[in-house]
Amino acid sequence: MSGRRLDLTRMVLALSQGGHDRERMDAIGELAELLHLEIQGLLFEDPGLRALAGHTFARELRTIGPAWSPVEATRLAEEMEGAAEALRRRFFGIFGRRRLKTHFEVARQSAAAAFGTLRPGDVLVLVEPVDPVELACSHLAPLPESAETAGAVLIVPAPLVRRRGPVVAIAAESGDSSIELALTIAAAAGERLIVLSPPARDAERAASAAERSLMPVAVEEIPFEVARARPADIASRLAGVNERLIVASRTRLDRTIGAAAASLLRVPVLLTGNTSD
């Protein structure tokens, strides 16, 4: 693998108290397994709720009923803890069955503060909320904005269209780090690797062909102008490929476009951060 190391050690899965569907959680677990990463669940508690509990007029519309009832600080705290515990159980229920190291934590700080503590080898996993209510009421920032981190980000749209198929790398050049990561995933998953990259010069094409011949998976290159790529362009280029995952370097693919591409194609997009050469 030309001596480069991926340096990814952990997936940090940002969770809120809304629903997280099994299908996407399984896809995340499978990817972590393929890359031999630990997985950390990080539940962001809404700080506004604790502030609300102190108001004498505060009441909540409980969806079971539905009916209004006063917000009592003790009961609210218990329900928040109960919800966190339920999520923790669900988290371990899904990921504990895999050969993964798993951790779960409740973050009471802001998302920005929590993301600031991420380690260089971390992959921040952002799961697109399914529930529009979740979107309207979430204390977390919308998805592209959430990806305000220097490290790798995995954007998981809702719903996923498929769990099998080739791995796609969008690379600006043949030495792009995303290719190595995509290659690792493809090899582990036993899938093909599709590389979307600018048309290469003869010498580069020859070098690329020689390198491909040593790779453990079938590789196909599709010429693509990465620099000004829009999600629709990516979708158009990948028509009929039936990919399972797109891997791109964040320096090559804007995070907003990456998130939009994930939503459009309904497959996860893994944006790599800075890699060590």
Added chain:
Amino acid sequence: MPDARMDYDRNLDGVPAAAEERTDFPTAGAEPLTPERLYRPADLSRLSFATTADLVPPEGLVGQQRAREAIALGTRIAKPGFNLFVIGSPDAHMQGAVKALLRRIEPRRPPPCDWVYVNNFKEANKPAAISLPPGRSLEFRDAMREFIDDLKAALPAVFESEDYQTRRAAIDQRFQAKQASAFSALRDKAAEKNITILRTPMGFALAPIANGQVVTPEEFNAWPEPKRREAQETIALLEKELEHIVMQIPGWEKERREEVRKLNRETANFAVGQSIEETKARFADLPRILQHLDAVRSDVVENVGIFVGKTEDEQPSDPRIGNPLDRYEVNVVVSQTPGASALPIVEEPHPTLANLTGSIEYVSLHGVLVTNFRLIKAGAIHRANGGFLLIDVRNLLMEPFSWPALKRALRQREIKIEDVSRFVGLTSTVSLEPDPIPLDLKVILFGDRVLYYLLAAIDPEVGDYFKVLADFEDDLDRSRESEEVHARLLAAIVAREQLRPFDREAVALVVEHASRIADHAGKLTLRIAPLKDLLAEADFWAAESGRAVVSRADVQKALEAKEGRASRLRDRARESILQDVALIETSGERIGQINGLSVIELGGFRFGRPTRISCRIRPGTGKVVDIEREVELGGPIHSKGVLILSGFLAGRYALDVPMSLFASLVFEQSYAGVEGDSASSAELYALISALSDCPLRQDLAVTGSVNQYGEIQAIGGVNEKIEGFFDICRARGLTGRQGVVIPKANVQHLMLRGDVVEACAAGRFAVYAVSAIDEGIALLTGRPAGARDPDGAFPAGSVNRLVEDKLRAFAHVRQAFASDRLASPGTGAK
């Protein structure tokens, strides 16, 4: 009474001291049986063969005309209840013989069909049974597997297609847009008034905000009163709008689900359509299969989620179904060979309820026992349906629930799988009620006669369900022709068991042994098992001797070896006699003492043993006491035999005076139960000897029962009894005067051992046959028994006269005693 005891001595080898023996016993006209009457050799002279390899096996059932006709009727009559109950000796090889007959039966009915169980999509606990033409069940099962495999690829593909995803996304987006629009509008409206919507663990709440953060209570309380009131009023208004939106969500969600379901149905129908039509085309001639395939199609369309992974629309899987896709499997319970001409013949050696009528198995799922239609297992009845089911009735009756279940199946003419654990209340889990399968079956039960008669007496329904009785003969009449058939039967066994061929002499000895097994010189046993064992053992000894052909010597060796293996008890009994532990005299005379003969059968081995029977008398009230009965060692038949003696005495002697005898009879040194009346003649001889004071010969042993008229009647085990006494005499030294007195009616049963026959032929031993007690008494005492003259008196000096005189004397004694008591009552009372 003279002392009946005589000096008696023997050397340590058991050889009597010849000098002291009387040699002048007359036989009172009774002549020993000639050697020809002691053993009947086989006559195979007209059967041309060198070894059994040259013999053609006999056709059909040998000597079983009655059973053959019954089986022919039972197997051909197609009416309910005409099942067969085949009875006979346990080792008559009935099952094998009947099976061979059944194989030759030309089927008169169409070949039985295949049966499968499939899921009942409407009621999962009631699996549906479907019949198919022979051999097509496997085709159907494979077709369903192919169909499901196709769907496993086709359905995910179509649900991943751009078209589906687009349509699905459109539905989701419409729903989300409705919600998002409502919530966004409310959120924006609230934000304008510095209010935010919060998601609590259980619902929604509204709170005032400042600088994007929820205002804390302290901060809020620091606000001026009007501002606080305004915020609260705003929140109250917004709460109503929030409530309105939340109330609409379930309706929107329901609409979305309906749309998604409709889309899924359309998509699945499209994907399933071609595959199902292809499958249906293969079974277009089977309407029930087409009906099931339609049900499968509907179920696939309704539960497409199980093919395309978990979706929010997926129904929770029914644990009774197991793997969700298993519901489309086909459980082949009976599969016939296509084109097979023979009807199924099924033997069930272990007819438990489950093995008989099938079973429903369970698997443990999270600690709960669950089941489904795939766990239905066929029983022997399923496999035999349309043909014949062969069961040993003893095995059947030993299994709980099996006999009633078999009768139920025959009565209802359908196979209903019954869960034994439910009968005994071992499980309360939900079980299945599979469709019953129509039953068209001939059941053939095999068993001992005793079992059949017992069962028929206890269960009156036996005759309703087993109307045809096939009673296997134990033996066939012996003639030259039947001996030849028997020889061919032996040849068939030799061939079937792959034994070395037997030469003529060997075959002849086996045929003769067949007579011995039959206990009758005029019969040949049809009990195949002991003959088969003998042939196998003879084959072994031939192999040991390096012979390619089994000879008579090998058969003889096998007979002797078998007897030797089983004869430990016999040898111990013989040893105890020879060592004078058990007192048996084989020479001299004794009053009131005789050698009786008994047969002991243990573990299938029989041997004869002499037993001393003695009698003591005195005046009494006319009672003959059987000591065996008094101490409850005598069985009822034995007691009956003794009571007959009183009848004989009363009818023959001293008819004008009361019977004033007290006699006690005992089997000396007998410490176990005594049953049978074969010693009753010996007991009568002892009684007559005691009454007449005439000593009885101890060199003779006696067997035979007697009736009230003094006629000697046949007994069983005559060969063993003679041989038992012969062995003792030979061990002590044959004198030429020793022998056995048997009933004349038993002469036809004689098939004695070669050494006994040889000794008789040489005059060193004798077998006498008598038909009346007077013949026997003359032989045993050397005196004529005596017949009444025209005056009604027995001749003076005859045994009968002496008996009668003694009885009169006893009567007088009793009369005198009674008179004394009447004259001096006080004395009599002392």
